[in-house]
Amino acid sequence: xxxxxxxxxxxxxxxxxxxxxxxxxxxxxxxxxSLLSYQISQWRQAGFQPWVVLGxxxxxxxxxxxxxxxxxxxxxxxxxxxxxxxxxxxGIPADFRLLGISAVDQPRPAWxxxxxxxxHLRHRSLATVPVHRGRRGHPTLIDGRLREExxxxxxxxxxxxxxxxxxxxxVQEVELYTADIFLxxxxxxxxxxxxxxxxxxxx
Numbered sequence: 773x774x775x776x777x778x779x780x781x782x783x784x785x786x787x788x789x790x791x792x793x794x795x796x797x798x799x800x801x802x803x804x805x806s807l808l809s810y811q812i813s814q815w816r817q818a819g820f821q822p823w824v825v826l827g828x829x830x831x832x833x834x835x836x837x838x839x840x841x842x843x844x845x846x847x848x849x850x851x852x853x854x855x856x857x858x859x860x861x862x863g864i865p866a867d868f869r870l871l872g873i874s875a876v877d878q879p880r881p882a883w884x885x886x887x888x889x890x891x892h893l894r895h896r897s898l899a900t901v902p903v904h905r906g907r908r909g910h911p912t913l914i915d916g917r918l919r920e921e922x923x924x925x926x927x928x929x930x931x932x933x934x935x936x937x938x939x940x941x942x943v944q945e946v947e948l949y950t951a952d953i954f955l956x957x958x959x960x961x962x963x964x965x966x967x968x969x970x971x972x973x974x975x
Contacts, residue, residue, distance in 0.1 A: 778869040779889065781820040781911075782860040783811050783841070785834070785876035786827040786849035796957060797830065797876045798837060807957070808837040808876055816840050818885035820872055823864055825856040854931035861922045868919070873932065874911040877957040884953065888913050888946055897944040899936060902953040908945065909953025912936070 785797045785808060797808040805813065808824065815822040822841040826834055827849035834843075844863040846856045857873060864871070870892060872885060884902065892900040892913050900913040912932060914922060925931045936943050 777819070777893070778865065778867065778916075779820050779872070780864045780868050780870070781815040781822045781872035781874065781885070782857065782864075783808065783815070783822055783824045783874055783876055784853050784856045784860075785830070786825050786846040786856045787853075797834060799957070801879060806837050807879055808834065809839065810879055811874065811876060812837075812839070812841045814880060814882040815872065815874075815885055817882035818889060820885060820889070821864075823860055824876075825860050852927040852931075854925045854927040857925055857932065858923055861919060866919065868916045870916060871914045871922070872911050873914065875956075878910045878955055879957075880911065880952060880955070884948060884950070885911070887948060891944065891946045895944055897942070899939055899943045901936070901943060901945055902948045903945040904948055904951060904953055907954070909948075910956075 787796075798806045801807045801810040803810070812822045812824070823844055824834070824838060824841045825844050825846050827846055829849070831843070831845065844859055846859045848855060853875065860873075861871070870889070872888070874880070888900050888902060888911070891897070892915070896915075897913075898915050898918060902909045902911075918935070921935055925935065930937075
């Protein structure tokens with residue numbers, strides 16, 4: 773079982789949702805769940821242990837949505853997603869085999885996570901990303917061998933995007949025949965339009 777393989781997932785949810793105008797993590801999603809609780813359940817179904825990175829400003833509101841997840845607090849959420857990734861890597865078991873990284877506003881069904889996991893373990897990749905019609909999407913899976921590199925990510929040097937660039941052809945791309953890998957909810961217009969990002973960012 774994947775759950776026995778020391779694989780973890782970071783759900784980055786420490787932002788202030790200023791563009792959305794309300795906390796994105798708690799917006800209603802599928803099966804009567806919020807975006808946050810849905811992501812937790814889907815990562816768990818795929819065999820990952822979810823860890824949610826929150827800020828102290830949204831911890832209390834998040835409590836009802838956290839079943840099945842561990843919680844880590846980013847003391848400086850204004851420092852950006854890269855800082856939340858470092859907080860997450862410092863907080864999960866240091867001997868992790870694999871880490872999935874996703875933002876709370878990028879919901880994916882469990883089969884996407886499971887497909888990437890199987891591919892990653894089969895090919896012993898350093899990093900694995902989904903691709904559809906030649907474009908990369910989310911989430912990103914990072915092997916435990918890159919823990920130190922994750923701990924040294926910096927926002928000013930493009931964070932995870934730069935790490936993937938530096939890895940070059942050692943990043944394994946997995947063709948998934950769905951545009952769901954591009955879903956990215958940042959604004960009310962995104963929410964109303966279905967939020968299929970034209971050019972989704974990497975970090």
